[in-house]
Amino acid sequence: MVEWSITTDCKSVAFGLRRFESSPAHISINFKKMTEKEFFVKTARDEGPRFERVFKALPENLEDLRHHPKNKNAMELVSTMAYESAMLPGFITTGMIDFSKGEKIEEKTVAGLADIFKENLNNAADLVEKMSEEKWSEAGKMMSGEKVEWEAVKSEMVWGLLLDLIHHRGQLSTYIRPHGGKVPSIYGPSGDMNG
Numbered sequence: 001m002v003e004w005s006i007t008t009d010c011k012s013v014a015f016g017l018r019r020f021e022s023s024p025a026h027i028s029i030n031f032k033k034m035t036e037k038e039f040f041v042k043t044a045r046d047e048g049p050r051f052e053r054v055f056k057a058l059p060e061n062l063e064d065l066r067h068h069p070k071n072k073n074a075m076e077l078v079s080t081m082a083y084e085s086a087m088l089p090g091f092i093t094t095g096m097i098d099f100s101k102g103e104k105i106e107e108k109t110v111a112g113l114a115d116i117f118k119e120n121l122n123n124a125a126d127l128v129e130k131m132s133e134e135k136w137s138e139a140g141k142m143m144s145g146e147k148v149e150w151e152a153v154k155s156e157m158v159w160g161l162l163l164d165l166i167h168h169r170g171q172l173s174t175y176i177r178p179h180g181g182k183v184p185s186i187y188g189p190s191g192d193m194n195g
Helices: 036-057 074-094 110-130 154-173
Strands: 002-008 012-015 018-021 025-031 096-098 139-144 147-153
Touching: 036 110, 036 154, 074 096, 074 110, 074 154, 110 154, 139 154, 147 154
Parallel strands: 096 139
Antiparallel strands: 002 025, 012 018, 139 147
């Protein structure tokens, strides 16, 4: 454990978005050093509620929400996120994904797809938390039929898949405001949260 101590004779000390007003301050912050695997689990668990807020903020008629003819409509994007999340637990267990063999998700509602997504993200975090560092460091492979799309250490690929889902969440959030919704807080207040 690393301990940081900050002492100041200023009347205020700022940490991130919080400001503490006081006379001379002594603040101790305790940090537990995490492994990369532990950091993944923490990040996946922290991201879950952010995904939920975006799913819940989506307006009606998602099939009609398309920014450009080349873009997926909002419902297709939610379906893609559920489909990709469904591959995470299997990949974490086996180290292999084959996009040509992915199971089609039949669910057609945002709430149902969001539930599938949440369950898979939680399962992924649980599996990583329970696996050994050795398993986390094994080789991984992403296939599309016979074609190898990506080979790397499993941990790198799991991070890549999580970051891809976060990227899709960002895409999805752009459908909210132009179609009458309010963008929720993701990493802090949005412009819609203050009025």
